[in-house]
Amino acid sequence: MSREIKRRIPIGLISVITAFFLIEYFAAPSFTVIHSVKGELTVWGALIAGFMLIFGVFILLRHHFLQLAVRHAGWQDKVCSIVFFAAFLAFLAVGFSTPARVAGANYRWIYQNMYTPTGSAILALCFFWCVYGGYRTFTIKSWESAAIGLGAVIYMLRLLPIGPYYIPQLAPFGDWVLSTINVGATRGGTIAVGIAALILGFRTLIGKETSVLEATKE
Amino acid sequence: MSRSIFEKLRSIPDQYLALISILFMLIPVIYPLGLPLPISAPTRGYYQTIENLPSGSIVVIDNGPSIAQWSQFESPELATYKLLLSRPLKWLSWGTTTDGPVMNDILLKRIDPEKTFGKVYGTDYLILGYIPGYETAIAAVARDTHAVATNDYYGNSVTQYPLWNEITNAKSFALVISINTGCTNMDVESRQWYAIYGLKILEINSASCSAVSINYFPNIMPGGLWGSKGGAELEILSHFPGPGLRLNDAANLGLIPFLVSLAVANIGYLGTRYLRKEKKATP
Numbered sequence: 001m002s003r004e005i006k007r008r009i010p011i012g013l014i015s016v017i018t019a020f021f022l023i024e025y026f027a028a029p030s031f032t033v034i035h036s037v038k039g040e041l042t043v044w045g046a047l048i049a050g051f052m053l054i055f056g057v058f059i060l061l062r063h064h065f066l067q068l069a070v071r072h073a074g075w076q077d078k079v080c081s082i083v084f085f086a087a088f089l090a091f092l093a094v095g096f097s098t099p100a101r102v103a104g105a106n107y108r109w110i111y112q113n114m115y116t117p118t119g120s121a122i123l124a125l126c127f128f129w130c131v132y133g134g135y136r137t138f139t140i141k142s143w144e145s146a147a148i149g150l151g152a153v154i155y156m157l158r159l160l161p162i163g164p165y166y167i168p169q170l171a172p173f174g175d176w177v178l179s180t181i182n183v184g185a186t187r188g189g190t191i192a193v194g195i196a197a198l199i200l201g202f203r204t205l206i207g208k209e210t211s212v213l214e215a216t217k218e
Numbered sequence: 219m220s221r222s223i224f225e226k227l228r229s230i231p232d233q234y235l236a237l238i239s240i241l242f243m244l245i246p247v248i249y250p251l252g253l254p255l256p257i258s259a260p261t262r263g264y265y266q267t268i269e270n271l272p273s274g275s276i277v278v279i280d281n282g283p284s285i286a287q288w289s290q291f292e293s294p295e296l297a298t299y300k301l302l303l304s305r306p307l308k309w310l311s312w313g314t315t316t317d318g319p320v321m322n323d324i325l326l327k328r329i330d331p332e333k334t335f336g337k338v339y340g341t342d343y344l345i346l347g348y349i350p351g352y353e354t355a356i357a358a359v360a361r362d363t364h365a366v367a368t369n370d371y372y373g374n375s376v377t378q379y380p381l382w383n384e385i386t387n388a389k390s391f392a393l394v395i396s397i398n399t400g401c402t403n404m405d406v407e408s409r410q411w412y413a414i415y416g417l418k419i420l421e422i423n424s425a426s427c428s429a430v431s432i433n434y435f436p437n438i439m440p441g442g443l444w445g446s447k448g449g450a451e452l453e454i455l456s457h458f459p460g461p462g463l464r465l466n467d468a469a470n471l472g473l474i475p476f477l478v479s480l481a482v483a484n485i486g487y488l489g490t491r492y493l494r495k496e497k498k499a500t501p
Contacts, residue, residue: 049355
């Protein structure tokens with residue numbers, strides 16, 4: 001099969017399904033066949049997503065296996081892969097060790113006492129980077145940066161219990177900034193994203209959108 | 219040549235910044251502040267929406283927190299479960315992330331719904347496992363809930379539960395509660411639940427996402443809880459004390475060093491600039 005045909009089949013499938021979903025949205029309830037086929041396709045989507053999860057696990061395993069066995073990777077990368085395999089096998093073993101599997105007490109224990117503290121610790125490190133980043137880079141060099149800085153300070157002070165406690169006007173003012181000025185700006189962004197999605201959808205519909213296929217290339 | 223005070227302010231080592239931050243975060247651990255917390259409009263909306271649901275309504279919870287953000291999600295989730303269980307409501311929870319059902323289970327073990335509220339698993343509430351696909355999965359759950367799951371989170375067949383038989387699709391639900399860590403979560407949820415089925419959505423998300431999610435308040439999203447602050451506010455409103463206020467103190471005091479570092483950096487920057495200008499002007 002030529003490369004062109006290999007590309008055209010998935011693009012054609014995507015276009016047809018997109019068109020079908022679009023038609024279904026506007027179809028009257030009496031067109032039961034269209035609605036039931038769309039319903040079936042939606043459930044297929046969830047099933048395919050489940051399959052892709054298994055596929056993702058396979059890709060991850062392959063990557064770390066190659067890093068350990070074949071590739072001329074540095075020792076740090078090899079250590080990372082060993083840690084990955086150890087954690088993967090530990091979670092797998094604990095998950096399957098009891099009939100309750102992931103709902104079992106052992107799995108809950110590993111989640112609560114290993115995964116949660118590790119995840120929280122890594123996330124907590126971000127806080128220090130925020131402080132360093134704010135200190136090193138957030139200097140008011142223009143009117144624009146002053147406006148961003150002022151907005152950030154108001155937003156953060158609004159979050160602090162000390163802020164509204166000592167400056168009672170801060171809470172309503174912070175709410176106003178968040179729900180009026182901020183909403184005006186972010187809605188503009190949301191609408192822009194919506195229009196872009198519409199264009200992307202239209203390009204997909206006519207078979208012009210190939211980025212879904214190209215994105216898989218390394 | 220000795221450096222000016224402003225230049226010194228611009229070059230504080232990272233270690234000192236980290237130390238000051240840690241000291242600030244330790245304050246509420248040693249001495250809880252317990253400052254009064256004003257209740258924000260989204261939290262009031264969140265509480266009122268649940269309170270106003272007719273008796274017997276079924277709520278669907280798209281449960282997708284990240285367990286790494288435990289401190290942000292613990293109190294709002296806990297307060298929500300307590301509020302839902304205290305009312306004559308039923309709810310179905312399913313995972314949009316792998317962490318969702320695990321966290322749900324851990325928190326419910328802590329509440330003990332049967333003992334505390336007299337609520338029975340399978341009749342009043344039900345927990346499904348992780349259903350992959352996020353938006354695709356939401357669309358599938360809304361379209362035909364029975365088609366996406368055969369077992370609950372505990373591996374038991376769902377058909378044995380009376381609540382499962384009361385649910386068919388989005389039309390069975392009166393409200394959606396979405397728990398997620400993504401700042402574009404409300405875009406996804408509103409596309410699938412509100413645009414097609416007209417269901418209102420309440421959101422639990424991390425504090426940093428409130429600036430984006432607020433776009434949907436109050437029409438599509440009549441309320442939202444963002445971070446431990448939202449949880450603490452709901453704890454006050456619902457009269458179910460929890461970890462929110464303590465966590466809120468710690469999280470918020472952590473912001474003070476950030477604000478102080480911003481102020482110090484800018485005083486240093488502006489001072490240095492002023493001194494340079496003066497030096498240039500001096501003949």
